[in-house]
Amino acid sequence: MATIPQDINDRLRRLEQELRALTTAANRRPALNQIMHGDVKIGEGGGLSVKQPGGAETFRVGEVGPIAGEHALVVRRRDGSVALSVWNGTTTGGQAQAFRIKDAQGHELLSEDVVAGGLARPHLPIPMSPAQPTNWPSTSSTSWTDLQVAWPEAQHPRLEVFAQAVGNGNGGDMRITVDGQVMASGTHNKPIQATFKIPNYEFGQHPEIKLQARAKTSSTVWACVQRMCGVAS
Template sequence: MAAIPLDLLDRIRNLERQVRELSGRAQTRPALNTINHGTVTIGEGGQLRVKAPSGHTTFGTGQGPRGDWYVLLAREDGTPAVQVGNNNFDGDDIRQMIRLWSRGGDVLVMDDYYADGYLGRPWVPIPMSPAALVTGSEWRTTHAGRFQAQHAVLTASWSVYAPSGTTAEARLMINHGGELSQLGEAITSSGKEVFTTQRFTPSDHRLKHTEAAGLVLQARRASGTGTGEAWCQGIWGVNTTTANEAN
């Protein structure tokens, strides 16, 4: 039998070792904790979730179980903090709303659910001047304020008082482009204070988002000789509650 050189045996043993190393590395799953110079793509219904030791999701993005694509930031206990889209919160169709929650679970900031382009929350008060006396038969401005529309809906509360034997009226007007027009219904008082709260949608006030206008509360004495009073209880920009209010 011919002699086999020792260096050839060494080479064979070295090749066997390298094959074993390569085979072992092929079965080892590499660490996936660093991505350099690349893009991670999640599609076709996939999601990315980051979970706290408690098991609650603190960050999530992708396609949620209702089919819309969402981004969620949550607190360690799983309560939502910031969200775009739905992913199991508040009904079946959130229309890709942007929402920010308080720690107590209340929505602090959101866009309007039905009225695209308008703010939903927070509600914004519209400042008006103090109450004024009503002594004349002609419509007189008792309160005035100017604002820029942030919300689709205005909710206005005002009242009018007239003593016994006297009748007084009060109405809310909007100054839009230099033209005054009445919002809602006028109220009438005789011998007591009468209150009203009325909601006005874009079809009433005709304002686009951030468009400026003036609000004017007017009052007059319709009959009698007593002195009436008109009061603005408060006016706010608020979110819609139905799809019809967005029109």
């Protein structure tokens, strides 16, 4: 069958349809709620902000203010109070920005010392023990005797312990138990310096930790835990 030639009107209508389809495709916007590949880069003093329906900001990274030019990170509660931040409120001096976690009243619960390193808060207690060993708890019994006991709230899966003992006569032995299980041992001339797992560890539990000692026949042994702290796995 012979090809029927198209007149100029047919050709114009076809070109018009193709042009309309091309224009629609060029103006079609991609989905703005997904990033499938690549990075999002915000520069030149910009920032990324997440706001509640009422307009209150709950998250911002970039230039956070109120100090112009400081780029940092702030996470806020729905009432606007700061929950977490990495900033220091200044752009001078090259001082590192501090990481801080705050409670709902604005008190710092956790923060770092950006000058010397380590913690700024919380303030950790440093217990002291008697300097004279004869002031330590003691026993002359040849059976295991409780000299010190603690029921801490477990927040780490392991314990680090340092304990010393002295004795007269033939001295004696000492040991650390947790819920009745012997975890570390020493003697009047061999201190306990050990790190061990808390048996059946559960966060927030209250294990019973004891320092026990027993003396040799006709002897006395003095013992004291001088350092004990929780450590990570």
